[in-house]
Amino acid sequence: MTHSKQAALGFRVHSGWAAVVAVSLEKGAPVVLARQRVHLVETFSYEFRQPYHTAEKMLAGQGRDFIDRVQDEARRLAYKAIRELASRTQEQGAKLTRCGLLLASGRPLPGLEKILASHALIHTADGELFREAILHASARCGLRDFRIKEKELLDRSGEAFRCKPNVLLRRVTELRRSLGSPWSQDEKFATLAAWLALKAPMKPIPKGRGKFSAS
Numbered sequence: 001m002t003h004s005k006q007a008a009l010g011f012r013v014h015s016g017w018a019a020v021v022a023v024s025l026e027k028g029a030p031v032v033l034a035r036q037r038v039h040l041v042e043t044f045s046y047e048f049r050q051p052y053h054t055a056e057k058m059l060a061g062q063g064r065d066f067i068d069r070v071q072d073e074a075r076r077l078a079y080k081a082i083r084e085l086a087s088r089t090q091e092q093g094a095k096l097t098r099c100g101l102l103l104a105s106g107r108p109l110p111g112l113e114k115i116l117a118s119h120a121l122i123h124t125a126d127g128e129l130f131r132e133a134i135l136h137a138s139a140r141c142g143l144r145d146f147r148i149k150e151k152e153l154l155d156r157s158g159e160a161f162r163c164k165p166n167v168l169l170r171r172v173t174e175l176r177r178s179l180g181s182p183w184s185q186d187e188k189f190a191t192l193a194a195w196l197a198l199k200a201p202m203k204p205i206p207k208g209r210g211k212f213s214a215s
Contacts, residue, residue: 009096020035020038021035030172034085035179070129102149
């Protein structure tokens, strides 16, 4: 099939799952090709969705092994989801080339011992593990990634598309008319992340990316 357009995935990640929207452009406007909620753990329970909270209650070696196992599982499930979405976009004449990911604070994490000694860092690390899984899987699938802090999303989008943030958000909200539910803030923000990814200049994928320093 000849691909006449590019597509990007936008991800808003939660503990153990992510909202994802596949977007292409028509005359500069976003068109939603697919959307879904991807589980990044096979057993959707607190134990696995909050791996650092779980590891905190384990012996050091057991905790590290548990986090590694959850990370491997999250990477595998993210890769499977991206491959499936690539097939769905291909069927619609678009080639999946990019990934937009919403970040939290974006601060680097220390080693595992220091993380488990801080409740605040444990919360952060749980989210970062699943974001890292998305980045690892997207690189494995050959996608170029675009990362943006969620708190900067609306302002950066307004600047990129020369539109007031509230007007832009209303425009994305109106996509629900043709899509139906669910169309929550997860899907809206994921759409903006994908839209920005399609506009942003992409850097080459760094060699060895995907290693999570805290594991």
